[in-house]
Amino acid sequence: MKSDDDDRSMEETDGGRGQQRRVKVLLADDHTMFREGLAGLLASSYVDEVEVVGKTNTGEEAVALAQQTDPDVLIMQVDKPLKQAKDTLKQIREGREGSSSTPPKVVILTMFEDPKLVRKIMELGANAYIHKSASVEELFATVRITALDAEGEHAIVAMPQEALELSEDGIGKDGAGSVLSRRELQILLLTARGMSNSKIGNQLSITEGTVKRHLANIYPKMGVSSRGKAVRMALENEWFTIREIEAAIDKEEA
């Protein structure tokens, strides 16, 4: 049975003139530039349709703000590990218990495109999963559709087409692991060839510092602590093969 709040997004009108009520959005994202920028863009470009009622960079504050501001939709960034997201989503739902209002719909924003991760996040109670390679227009459309889905019967997933080709192990048909970007995989392959950071930088026309930064991002993504372990894991998962490493060395020597 629907509560009075269930249909509020579309049925409330502005003075009987038939205008839809604006969707109240709460924004939770670690990245300050993006969080502030997206809030400003939504408030400016979608002023008649969206009201940004709060923004934060922590899950704890998102829970508190959700209770204070009663948003229709929470746009929330998710990182690995998922425990923090799990706790936040659970508290958001529990926080509304005993209150007459319904919990906000949850739109997850993320950089991850692993199908297993999508499934896990949707199981946590999210209503939509949007990869950050989507456009702001697509995000806005998702917010509107999600707010309209009073019963929360439909899940929306927007991710890169190539991610659909990933297997359940997160391995692409070209052997690329979904956890790493193309550039990171390229750097890992050169690392597997035994090249130093400086040589990798020269090969890719980037600085040694940039190579170090990529490697520093690669290790936690793969859950390893060294070059050797990263290469071993990449080989075990067949993100690249011994033959590819040898072919790359032969090409360089030629």
Place this chain on the structure above:
Amino acid sequence: MAVGAVRVLVAIEPRMYQEVLTFHIRQQRPRSEVVLASAQTLEAEAKQTRPHLILANEVSVSLKEMGLYWVEVHSSDELLNATISADGYSATIPDVSLQDLLAVVDKAEEQLANEE
């Protein structure tokens, strides 16, 4: 004397970040000229448009040697950080904000005004 528009080449990924950043540069620095590129087209686009400032995830050595202002935006430890090179100095800003990046646009515009 009117100062020429500062050309800003934006090649930030993911797309949502690029759109957000571009929107605010155009809105808050309307005199600037914003050109978009992807990581794959950055090099060619930079050589064609000769920007005063590049905002990207990764700027190649050859582009850095062109003597322009550049900003590399990268995520690390859940934060979005930026390495900025402008007017002979460079710095890394942890948890970079929109205002930090708009300040670099201003710097590039100042530099352009001084040159003219």
